[in-house]
Amino acid sequence: MRGLIAVVAIALVVLCHMPKNVEALNNASWPVGGVIKGIYLDVNYDKNDITVTLRSIVDSDYNLVLLAFFQSLTPYDSVLAWSNLTPDQQQATIAYFHSKNARLVVSAGGANDVPYNNFNGTEYGTAAANFAAANFLDGVDLDLENFKGGFTYPPSLNTTELGVGWVVNATLAVRSVLGPTAWISHAPQPPYFGTQYSYWSNGYSQVYLAAPTIDYFLVQFFNNGPTNGYQSIFVTNQGEAILEIVTYGVPLNKIVVGKSVLLSDADTSSYMNASAINALVVQANTSANWSVGVFGWAWHDNTTNKVWIDTIYPPPVTGTSSSSSSSSSGSPVVSSSTSGTSGGVNGTTTGNSSDATVVDFSVAVVIAVMALAMW
Numbered sequence: 507m508r509g510l511i512a513v514v515a516i517a518l519v520v521l522c523h524m525p526k527n528v529e530a531l532n533n534a535s536w537p538v539g540g541v542i543k544g545i546y547l548d549v550n551y552d553k554n555d556i557t558v559t560l561r562s563i564v565d566s567d568y569n570l571v572l573l574a575f576f577q578s579l580t581p582y583d584s585v586l587a588w589s590n591l592t593p594d595q596q597q598a599t600i601a602y603f604h605s606k607n608a609r610l611v612v613s614a615g616g617a618n619d620v621p622y623n624n625f626n627g628t629e630y631g632t633a634a635a636n637f638a639a640a641n642f643l644d645g646v647d648l649d650l651e652n653f654k655g656g657f658t659y660p661p662s663l664n665t666t667e668l669g670v671g672w673v674v675n676a677t678l679a680v681r682s683v684l685g686p687t688a689w690i691s692h693a694p695q696p697p698y699f700g701t702q703y704s705y706w707s708n709g710y711s712q713v714y715l716a717a718p719t720i721d722y723f724l725v726q727f728f729n730n731g732p733t734n735g736y737q738s739i740f741v742t743n744q745g746e747a748i749l750e751i752v753t754y755g756v757p758l759n760k761i762v763v764g765k766s767v768l769l770s771d772a773d774t775s776s777y778m779n780a781s782a783i784n785a786l787v788v789q790a791n792t793s794a795n796w797s798v799g800v801f802g803w804a805w806h807d808n809t810t811n812k813v814w815i816d817t818i819y820p821p822p823v824t825g826t827s828s829s830s831s832s833s834s835s836g837s838p839v840v841s842s843s844t845s846g847t848s849g850g851v852n853g854t855t856t857g858n859s860s861d862a863t864v865v866d867f868s869v870a871v872v873i874a875v876m877a878l879a880m881w
Contacts, residue, residue: 537569537607542762542799543815544570544724546613547584550805556587557599560610563805566812567821569608570801572647572724575616578624579633585612589641596642603644611689612638615649622659627672631679638684645689646680647724648673653698657709666707670716673709677717693724693764696733699754700745711754723756724801726764728772734782736789739763740796749794759798763787767802767814780817787818 545568551559563571573584581589588596603610614634615621621630634646650673653659657669673692680690698710714720725748727733733743740748752758765783766772778786783800790796800818805811 536609537799541797541819542570542722542801543568543819544572544762544799544801545767545805545811545815546572546574546801546803547805548574549583550807551584551587553587556584557591557595559805560599561602562808563811564603564606564608566808567815567819568811569606571603571608571610571805572613572801573610573643574613574804575619575649576612576614576634576637577616577619578621579630581637585637588612588643589637593642600642600644609644609689611645611647611691612641612643613647613649613693615651615693617651619649620652620659622669622672623662627675627677628679631676632683634676635680635683635688638688645684645691645721647689647691647693648676648680649693650676651695653706653709655705656707657698657712666709666712670709670712673713674716677713677720681717681719690720691722691724691762692720693726695726695730696743696746696751697730699751699756708754711751711756714756714760720760722760722762722798724762724764725751726803728764728766728776728803730776731773732775734776734778736786736793739786740790740794748790748796758794758796761796762799762801763790764801764803767804767806767811771803780814784818784820 545563547559547563560571573588575582576585591599600610612634614630625633631646631648634648638644638646653669656666658664658666659669663669663672677690677692681688684690692710692713694710697706699708700706700711701708710723714723727739730746733739737743738747742750748758748761748763751761763783763786765778766776769777787797787800802811802814
């Protein structure tokens, strides 16, 4: 009997050292107490170990990192680097993200991807979702671009209905593979929602109405001319401002504002420095009751991107509660370094996974020592 107890205790110690599959954060309770602070990671990562860069991004107070890109069913740049890690390295990094209440997802598509004539939507979405699942990621971002007039892409998608259907099928395929709690976002350019010059046929608005399972739209307000103030981004801009998009049936609380981090990152006429984005966030919160969050294109380095996000969302003053504090400029404040947060599957509390591992290991060691003493 004593020998059996000892064997069981030692097995517990071994199990506590094994990598654990970390449960996905539940979209209904994320981000806890605050706003989305996202960043795309494409080529600027530690080429010896991408996990070093990923941890530094989370430590810089971002809570959403999008690996770019998975193009036409093939991983490139940061996506390829992530896929080359061992399962242990991937799971340890995901555990670190979740301990900080952050997500890591794969972004499929990008400006250089034109998959519409080569794959159907279901094939594309299924492949992206399978990649995410096989590599322990929190979900999929669909950055689908290059549509032609009427939200088409001939010859395969030669009508609006076919173009919308392709994107809807890709979305539903991702949800089918990954399940109800996985992250699904889209990253459209703002004109795709509306009918500017009767050109876009409300394409992306139709996508949402057919696939409301989409969690967020990371809208690229950095590639379409002078969208560089509250009026043009939120109020009115030929049918593509946020409050105009809402009239098409897209919920306000699902729209995240995207901006380039540096002037050289995208269309210069749409550039806003971080202080101007902070003022935008404050005004949108006051005037439009909007406080969803922002994302940046793209990651450069710790200094550049830390200053950028901290200027937009200043960290809470030491000694104050992040859940109830506001910055001096009035913008919402949230710390992404939250342990013991509600965010497990079905809204259960996951807590800090690294702390839980330490506790489990400590208990197992005590049991093992007692059992061996009895032996």
